[in-house]
Amino acid sequence: MDRRSSWLKGVLDLLVLAALTEGESYGYALAARLDESGLGRIKGGTLYPVLNRLEEAGLVVAEFRAAEKGPGRRYYRLTDQGREVLMEQGTAWMEFDGSVREVLRKGGVS
Amino acid sequence: MDGIRRIGTRGIEEGRGLVSYLDELTALLRDRGVSEERVRATVDDLSSFLMEGGLDPEEEFGPVTDFADDLLGETGSESEAAPETLVWGADAFEAHARMNEMGAQGWELERLDGMGRFVGHRGETPQVWEYRQVIAPGRRERERAAERLEPEGWELFGYFFTYAYFKRPTAASVGPAAELGERPEPTARSFFWSARGLVSVGVALVVVLISLFFLGTTLWEGDGSDRVATLLGAVVGAAIGLGVVMAVFRLVARFRNR
Numbered sequence: 207m208d209r210r211s212s213w214l215k216g217v218l219d220l221l222v223l224a225a226l227t228e229g230e231s232y233g234y235a236l237a238a239r240l241d242e243s244g245l246g247r248i249k250g251g252t253l254y255p256v257l258n259r260l261e262e263a264g265l266v267v268a269e270f271r272a273a274e275k276g277p278g279r280r281y282y283r284l285t286d287q288g289r290e291v292l293m294e295q296g297t298a299w300m301e302f303d304g305s306v307r308e309v310l311r312k313g314g315v316s
Numbered sequence: 317m318d319g320i321r322r323i324g325t326r327g328i329e330e331g332r333g334l335v336s337y338l339d340e341l342t343a344l345l346r347d348r349g350v351s352e353e354r355v356r357a358t359v360d361d362l363s364s365f366l367m368e369g370g371l372d373p374e375e376e377f378g379p380v381t382d383f384a385d386d387l388l389g390e391t392g393s394e395s396e397a398a399p400e401t402l403v404w405g406a407d408a409f410e411a412h413a414r415m416n417e418m419g420a421q422g423w424e425l426e427r428l429d430g431m432g433r434f435v436g437h438r439g440e441t442p443q444v445w446e447y448r449q450v451i452a453p454g455r456r457e458r459e460r461a462a463e464r465l466e467p468e469g470w471e472l473f474g475y476f477f478t479y480a481y482f483k484r485p486t487a488a489s490v491g492p493a494a495e496l497g498e499r500p501e502p503t504a505r506s507f508f509w510s511a512r513g514l515v516s517v518g519v520a521l522v523v524v525l526i527s528l529f530f531l532g533t534t535l536w537e538g539d540g541s542d543r544v545a546t547l548l549g550a551v552v553g554a555a556i557g558l559g560v561v562m563a564v565f566r567l568v569a570r571f572r573n574r
Contacts, residue, residue: 232361232364233362233364233365234365234368237365237369249375249377249378250362250365250366250376251377251378251386254386254387255386255389258387258388258389259389270357270360270361272360276364276367277360277361277363277367278357278360278361278364279361279364280357280358280361
């Protein structure tokens, strides 16, 4: 696992929750949104297990909608609990990020 | 979005790969007890994901069995299987032999609980462990014992009353030969007594009962001043007795840990 994948693994659930604050979405669109944000392409094999875990934990709810043409999709929506967890864990991540930045800055990384 | 679109439409064109992957995934999810409705929604959704991006299922989701496990939060058979745990006790005369017997069966002891029982675990690929019981009353003596034994690879894992307990993986001395060939069933016994342990406890109980009998008789029959003097004498006597025992243990520990 390269370093970037390793970073992403620790925070992907929060990124998915954050992406859902703008409204409901589905797997492919979420992957595309994260890709557009500069996080790189997240494969379905990584994204879907995370979505399932979030659903099991009650942080998102999913609704299947059949399509007129082609296969249907599961649409994910953030729950109140998911919003709370995002705020709490997101804040913790920001603090962690701040500490990392500080140490790197002192180490000469600008 | 571009990153995904760039993959192209190869997956759709190679429709047979997609169908066969999803068929296999459907069967795996059913085998794992997922409801028919959930299986259909999941497979439809994944199919839609692949088609929208023109993606190859194997490339996108990885090997189908692993993906089915990942979707259900299962992590494969070996890597994160919960280790077996075992809690048992033994008297001080029996503990050393029993610890090593358990160690030979792959049990790694982690600590002693509040009742002085050993708490250990055994993972999927257990190693053989060896153990030592050392007289070391008090923190200072435990530190001395640890300083003496650590160079030989012994690690302090717990203590109880006047004893400290150390462990060492047998691999430290014999290498790969310490891997366990078989996996014996865990013992069903919760406490191991030795003959000496039983005799010691029996004698101690008799002494305590006799002491309490005489103490009670004196308190019952004596007047006020007798009672105070008797109680004081009992407390001082018990403290001296305990002090002598501790002093003997300390002397032995000091001598051995020099």
